[in-house]
Amino acid sequence: MRFSKLLIPTLREAPADAEAISHVFMLRAGYVRQLAAGLYIFLPLGWRVLDKINAVLKEEMEAIGSQEISMPILHPAEVWQQTGRWDVIGDEMFRLKDRTGRDMCLGMTHEEIMTWLASREIRSYRDLPQVWYQIQTKLRDEARPKSGVLRTREFIMKDSYSFDANEEGLEKNYQLHAGAYHKIFKRCGLKFYQVESDPGMMGGAVSHEFMAPSPAGEDEVALCNKCGYSANVELALSVPSEIKFEDWLYEEVHTPDKRTVQEVSNFLKLKPAYFIKSILVIAENTPVLALVRGDQELHEKKLSKIIGAHRPAQKTEVKEILGVEAGFIGPMNQKVRIIADSCLKEGIYVSGANKQHYHAKGIRPGKNFTAEWHDIHLAKNGDKCSKCGAELKIEKCIEIGNIFKLGTKYSVPLKAVFLDENGSEKPVIMGSYGIGPARIAAAAIEQNNDKDGIIWPKSIAPFDIEILPLNMKDSMTVEIAEKLYNDLKERGIEVLMDDRDERAGVKFKDADLIGIPTQIILGEKNLKEGLVEIKDRRTKEAKKVRVEEVVKVIS
């Protein structure tokens, strides 16, 4: 296509409210414009990229036997009420009423509607398995839209759903999707990890996320290079690094006005790892004392899985319940339930002495206090892998896809059932699988850029080739450019030709910004010798090629 006929509004300067690299470049290079918080317009280049990504998605979905369908975005409340999510989900769901006053909502995902369809159409084990997918808009009233297209209130998602007669079938579809996702992300040129994840409100027991490493990401992932263990830190297990213990005898130490681990650590000249951090929380009106090592953080979600919903205790509550000011509390002789991080099982520690301005040194777990042992700390860089003992590293990632084993969470309430070989009625076993195309695009930019702009992976670039006729007033330049343009198009190559009457510098700058992987540069001097330059956007290396050879070299 011709640059002069396309809306490609490049910006010399980045709008002030863009922070993430992908956001800045998508705006500057004219891929998207923002309508409001979390609402984006995709301009021609941006839409072409999404089309490319969606084409890959479709191919790989079809390859595993998934059938494309399309579901409404506007949903009646009843279906969501039947699964309970109408009430479970809060402000994140857009709700409205139709003209008759009927409750409706905008779809944030499609488990309910897909299951509704399955309940109508699937009757026999002979109808199974089924796998349905769509590439459809989702709406979520996000608490905090951010980072350009990475977290928006309206976005397109490829979501697929599997329906099976038994667990083996689900496992098969789950693995087929995992395999397809690997191919998809690889084809889109992304670095990514498949990690264990927390199913959250989706329900179900098993889920994995596909994570593209990037500093713009919102998630953190723990990775083991040795054994391949990888998990979202929301549930990642780890073993804090070992420390050498001193054979302290139990004694109380005067620590005037030293309350935090850091303060006492500095005062006693002992590393934080020798301390036990005691945190009082209130779970359903029952106090629970949580213990983690001084150099670790308490992981709220892990604790929630053991004691349920809870909140931190207030200062006055600490005094009331434990009889000592926060800052000097320790696990010894406490009547409350104590949950301690497993790594504290061995060793000799320092903690509050349960006495104002005193800490106790030489605390031996098991002897000086007892507790229930669980992994309740947040995995951090340098911790050891719980599987193999190698060092874990923590990386920030963008979640680009996820897969869930749903089981019968949706099929039971929506009565999606079938008759098995014996004529007995059973709920369909389901899985759901999502991918965010705009996140793939953003992640690709985050992972592939330089100071001048985007460097698209070939597979998802808006065009294959950009032709730069540097001087549009030179008739030979124009003539050869037109010929190359047509010849390449005839070969099925997607070409963008910068036919604007702009100075060479402008064309170079815009071409680098836009990031089409290969540039064909037509300069007058080279053309007089029958040569053009073919330049690689990533390496910036250019080679001179005879005009007649271009089509052959490119294709």
Add this chain to the structure above:
RNA sequence: CGGGGCGUAGCGCAGUUUGGUAGCGCACACGGUUCGGGACCGUGGGGUCGAAGGUUCAAAUCCUUUCGCCCCGACCA
């Protein structure tokens, strides 16, 4: 929802402290020169200063309310 920041031309910003005719750069239009890494000279168009109310002879500037956007946190199919 809590904390912080910002709303002045399409974009980036100054002006607000100390009230007194709304500015700069880029972009845009026209003329000329230039033409392989965001050219130069000249001329010109473009603003309810986010909105509403108030104080004042006079408000971008002071006061009140409100809306929007960004960042950190909480939250998160």
